[in-house]
Amino acid sequence: MVDVRIIDLKPLNGAGIAAFVRWTDIGSSIRRTFDRLYAPNALKPGHGHNFILYQNATRDGATLLIGVLDRAPGGSDSDVKAVHVPGGRVIVAPHRGDYASMPATYGRIHDEIKVRRLRRAPMSLEVYSDWDDDPAKVKTDLHVYLAVAI
Numbered sequence: 001m002v003d004v005r006i007i008d009l010k011p012l013n014g015a016g017i018a019a020f021v022r023w024t025d026i027g028s029s030i031r032r033t034f035d036r037l038y039a040p041n042a043l044k045p046g047h048g049h050n051f052i053l054y055q056n057a058t059r060d061g062a063t064l065l066i067g068v069l070d071r072a073p074g075g076s077d078s079d080v081k082a083v084h085v086p087g088g089r090v091i092v093a094p095h096r097g098d099y100a101s102m103p104a105t106y107g108r109i110h111d112e113i114k115v116r117r118l119r120r121a122p123m124s125l126e127v128y129s130d131w132d133d134d135p136a137k138v139k140t141d142l143h144v145y146l147a148v149a150i
């Protein structure tokens with residue numbers, strides 16, 4: 001059973017690269033972007049967790065902000081900018097295991113949105129824990145932003 005919760009996510013900061021990515025190219029685009037972020041001097045020294053913010057999704061793709069939290073641009077890649085991940089009300093669930101099985105965890109989140117009669121906003125966020133060679137030990141927190149009525 002997946003632990004699905006609603007939380008108020010605080011705004012986050014880091015360094016990253018934003019680009020429109022086609023769904024057909026998503027895996028290779030994400031890998032290439034993280035390779036750029038971890039190239040020498042692309043980031044200032046430090047430790048932070050990788051993240052991907054998905055925005056403005058269409059049938060063809062989405063605008064992705066791919067980055068590292070709590071890091072700053074190092075200057076060697078002009079596309080690496082200081083970035084801001086917006087806070088807000090989100091529904092979140094931890095995904096444990098291989099990235100290929102993430103759709104099942106997202107399915108659980110979307111089921112919960114439907115059961116609770118919530119409305120989602122057009123944004124989602126994945127925050128990756130530290131890497132482990134054992135996929136069973138890899139954790140990714142999946143956040144779906146919720147529309148809040150005022």
